[in-house]
Amino acid sequence: MLKRKVEDVFNEPGCSTNQGKSEKARKAGCSKPLTPGAAAGGCAFDGAKIALQPIADCIHIVHGPIACEGNGWDNRHAKSTHSQVFRTGVTTDMSDLDVVYGGEKKLYKAIKEAIVRFDPPAVFVYQTCVPAMIGDDIVKVCEVATEKLGKPVIPVNAPGFVGSKNLGNKLGGEALLEYVIGSEEPEISTPYDINILGDYNIAGELWQVEPLLKKLGIRVLGRITGDARYHDVTVAHRAKVSMMVCSQALINVARKLQERYGVAYFEGSFYGITDTSNALRTMSKMLVEQGAPADLIDRAEALIASEEARCHARLAVYKQRLEGKKILLYTGGHKSWSVISALQDIGVKVIGSSVRKSTTEDKERAKELMGDDGMLYDAIPPKEMYRMLKDREADMMLSGGRTQFIALKAKMPWLDMNQERHHAYAGYEGMVALVSEIDKALFNPIWNQVREAAPWDAICAPAKVEN
Amino acid sequence: MAEVIHPRKALSINPLKMSQPLGGAMAFMGLAGCMPLLHGSQGCTAFGLVLLVRHFREAIPFQTTAMNEITTILGGIENLEQACLNIYNRTKCKVIGVCTTGLTETRGEDLKGDVKLIRQRHPELADVEIVYVTTPDFAAALEQGWGKAVTAMVEQIVQPSLAKTDGQVNILAGSHLTPGDIEEIRDMVEAFGLTPIILPDLSGSLDGHVPDAYMGTTYGGTTVEDIRSMGRSEITIAIGQQMRYAAAQLQEKAGVPFQVLDRLTGLGAVDEFVRILQRVSGKAAPQKIRRQRSQLQDAMLDGHFYFGNTPVALAAEPDLLFAMTSWLAEMGANVVTAVSSMESPILETIPAAQVIIGDMDDLERGAAQAQAKLLITHSHGRMAAEHLGVPLFRVGFPMFDRLGAAHRRTVGYRGTRDLIFDVGNLLIEHAHEAQPDDWQLPEGDDHDATAAAH
Numbered sequence: 071m072l073k074r075k076v077e078d079v080f081n082e083p084g085c086s087t088n089q090g091k092s093e094k095a096r097k098a099g100c101s102k103p104l105t106p107g108a109a110a111g112g113c114a115f116d117g118a119k120i121a122l123q124p125i126a127d128c129i130h131i132v133h134g135p136i137a138c139e140g141n142g143w144d145n146r147h148a149k150s151t152h153s154q155v156f157r158t159g160v161t162t163d164m165s166d167l168d169v170v171y172g173g174e175k176k177l178y179k180a181i182k183e184a185i186v187r188f189d190p191p192a193v194f195v196y197q198t199c200v201p202a203m204i205g206d207d208i209v210k211v212c213e214v215a216t217e218k219l220g221k222p223v224i225p226v227n228a229p230g231f232v233g234s235k236n237l238g239n240k241l242g243g244e245a246l247l248e249y250v251i252g253s254e255e256p257e258i259s260t261p262y263d264i265n266i267l268g269d270y271n272i273a274g275e276l277w278q279v280e281p282l283l284k285k286l287g288i289r290v291l292g293r294i295t296g297d298a299r300y301h302d303v304t305v306a307h308r309a310k311v312s313m314m315v316c317s318q319a320l321i322n323v324a325r326k327l328q329e330r331y332g333v334a335y336f337e338g339s340f341y342g343i344t345d346t347s348n349a350l351r352t353m354s355k356m357l358v359e360q361g362a363p364a365d366l367i368d369r370a371e372a373l374i375a376s377e378e379a380r381c382h383a384r385l386a387v388y389k390q391r392l393e394g395k396k397i398l399l400y401t402g403g404h405k406s407w408s409v410i411s412a413l414q415d416i417g418v419k420v421i422g423s424s425v426r427k428s429t430t431e432d433k434e435r436a437k438e439l440m441g442d443d444g445m446l447y448d449a450i451p452p453k454e455m456y457r458m459l460k461d462r463e464a465d466m467m468l469s470g471g472r473t474q475f476i477a478l479k480a481k482m483p484w485l486d487m488n489q490e491r492h493h494a495y496a497g498y499e500g501m502v503a504l505v506s507e508i509d510k511a512l513f514n515p516i517w518n519q520v521r522e523a524a525p526w527d528a529i530c531a532p533a534k535v536e537n
Numbered sequence: 538m539a540e541v542i543h544p545r546k547a548l549s550i551n552p553l554k555m556s557q558p559l560g561g562a563m564a565f566m567g568l569a570g571c572m573p574l575l576h577g578s579q580g581c582t583a584f585g586l587v588l589l590v591r592h593f594r595e596a597i598p599f600q601t602t603a604m605n606e607i608t609t610i611l612g613g614i615e616n617l618e619q620a621c622l623n624i625y626n627r628t629k630c631k632v633i634g635v636c637t638t639g640l641t642e643t644r645g646e647d648l649k650g651d652v653k654l655i656r657q658r659h660p661e662l663a664d665v666e667i668v669y670v671t672t673p674d675f676a677a678a679l680e681q682g683w684g685k686a687v688t689a690m691v692e693q694i695v696q697p698s699l700a701k702t703d704g705q706v707n708i709l710a711g712s713h714l715t716p717g718d719i720e721e722i723r724d725m726v727e728a729f730g731l732t733p734i735i736l737p738d739l740s741g742s743l744d745g746h747v748p749d750a751y752m753g754t755t756y757g758g759t760t761v762e763d764i765r766s767m768g769r770s771e772i773t774i775a776i777g778q779q780m781r782y783a784a785a786q787l788q789e790k791a792g793v794p795f796q797v798l799d800r801l802t803g804l805g806a807v808d809e810f811v812r813i814l815q816r817v818s819g820k821a822a823p824q825k826i827r828r829q830r831s832q833l834q835d836a837m838l839d840g841h842f843y844f845g846n847t848p849v850a851l852a853a854e855p856d857l858l859f860a861m862t863s864w865l866a867e868m869g870a871n872v873v874t875a876v877s878s879m880e881s882p883i884l885e886t887i888p889a890a891q892v893i894i895g896d897m898d899d900l901e902r903g904a905a906q907a908q909a910k911l912l913i914t915h916s917h918g919r920m921a922a923e924h925l926g927v928p929l930f931r932v933g934f935p936m937f938d939r940l941g942a943a944h945r946r947t948v949g950y951r952g953t954r955d956l957i958f959d960v961g962n963l964l965i966e967h968a969h970e971a972q973p974d975d976w977q978l979p980e981g982d983d984h985d986a987t988a989a990a991h
Binding site: 104158169453 | 546547548549550551552554555556558559574577578579580581582583584585586587588590591594595596600601602603604605606609616617619620621622623624627638639640643644673674675676678747748751753897917920937
């Protein structure tokens, strides 16, 4: 059953890359084979949990040995307006006895204990490698638990060995489609109801964008899953338009929402001025197409004009200082091109960007934006990254936490652009924040001091050679 | 002294525990030119990697055999083989430290046989030590994985020797010691004119320094040559009960006598260490050490006011829990709740009525019930501390929301002195200030015990 689901997810008709493939290539799936001893990144379980855990009022039980939850809980900065319950680390902590006798009974008991203790609106149960190998049927356990305990208990079947984090995102989305979306109805419906898919409110990024939507009278009805409560996911089928934020991560959800419930979707980004404006424009236009009053488009244009002007005025201060600075960008997915365009807005040069996890379309966009100034890389070996920074081919690196020390050990400024980051960079506000963080990092006074050799070495050195 | 309790519950809430393979990999990070390798799915490594990066704020060399659906069923020797070759070709490392995971242990990989076969097939790997250890995720915890990995290093690298090197001392360092702790231990041993070989030595690799060039492996730590020569040492001093088995194996293999020190935190415990160093070196304690001891005595005198009768709740891995609770008891504090990640013979000797094998939820509930004034555990205790409104003193791994985790020092006279200051300051900061209503007379008929107690 899981196999069929994985195939189904790989065979995504909404995905342009997939459309361009032969039948055989499509069957082989879109995840690149991993190289033992030279792989990086999370597993499918990791991806599924990233996608679903932001549902803040729910309990998320990880069924597996301690590694899967014990080594990784409470490690992200998804923010919630409503509840902190989702941050609780909850696991069945399987022991060797559970491996021998099977973990289904323990899982059932665990679900029961969680409901008694936290009284959540729903419980999510995540499958992991070990119980999958010994044949624990979490779908059945969840079915029985739902029936007997009177709360939705949702199985998320994405054990780590089936593939990458990205596949896990999609399998998480499948669980929502199968068990959650459409299970409740909103109290009221408005012509201004949208879904936001694939944004997890990292560091509060949705909070940078929602005031814009509010100003236009647009309501975020379905949240998948940034700043969501369970109810906010169940009613997503009643929205008029879905905005798919994280490139292709939840495209299966967007497409199926359209097929099953007629919710139109578009892909957009809130990173950068141009992209934010375009997202607001497209969203308004599509809502009007779905029956919202036509004045929405004009109101959106007016808001865009005033916010862009306000943003540019605030950025002008930095433009002088940052013009011509060279940046090495090492992120994945949609962020590549949207950040490139954002940085170019203030005169910063992107000398190189990775497009590791990007789709062909993403790559095209990035290429077009960078022109002759920069190079696109699939993956840059760490040693080469270190060299580029050490030789000052770039003034700074923007990347994820794992590569930060390549920059720092080269004594070069670095900024966190990844999911674990503490700062929010979305919308017009986020752009100002990003630029101010880049400025802060580049102009910190430590750089000169830390790059200097110890001056007392020179005192003992044999006669100093003058140039 | 303490009764060890195993709560019967199916749900672990806010885990204290981390997995064995992570502990094993961390131990390998204390070897020079090493690449730790988890034999499992890529997520096994990814989660551990993120946690290590957050704690040490360092680049962490850490690889995976990237087991997938098919190899999980058919067996992982090809993945292990490819991983070893790829790692060696790319990094020219000296050691590959292989730890199994829940995934490969559930299938039942023959690790020893696999490594043997890989060695036969690839003579080009002759220069690299491939140390392997079985560490299923579904048993024990980080501390035990560390202990097993160190035992494997001893069994697979140390060379027996009849000749001894005068003044050479082996230190087997437990998982609860930070790079800062290890520097302190080295300093003390060297103060007696002795030459320590410390295994593993995180102070060389993860102490946070800036190397001159990019390295794909660990950039410091115990070298393979040093480990080989551990058989020539006069004595092995094992720090923490978790190191007992490795020390015993070293004795069996190379005839080096050993002594286990349960802890190096607290005046009496450090005295014991100094006594051993005096005996081995034949020298009296140098002036520097005497001065440090005197400073600790003074810190105890200044600090005891704030510790006396203070109810404290702790959660940690066994050896760290033992060190912290014993030191607190010596300062006059009351250990009201003690939670451990796993079983260990040391738990029974902890100065508390009970030790629970449990999670942060057990800590939180115990602390609430006993009205603890202070929590001591790793950074994941922050939610419990927030709920309870009491201060949290962070110890152990992971410490991801504070700077300088690697340099926290709690061993030796100086480490204990600093610990008294740090914890004492926290208690001073959160001391109860007298309020006008603190001393009400009993009202009317309400002469019950609670009212009288005020």
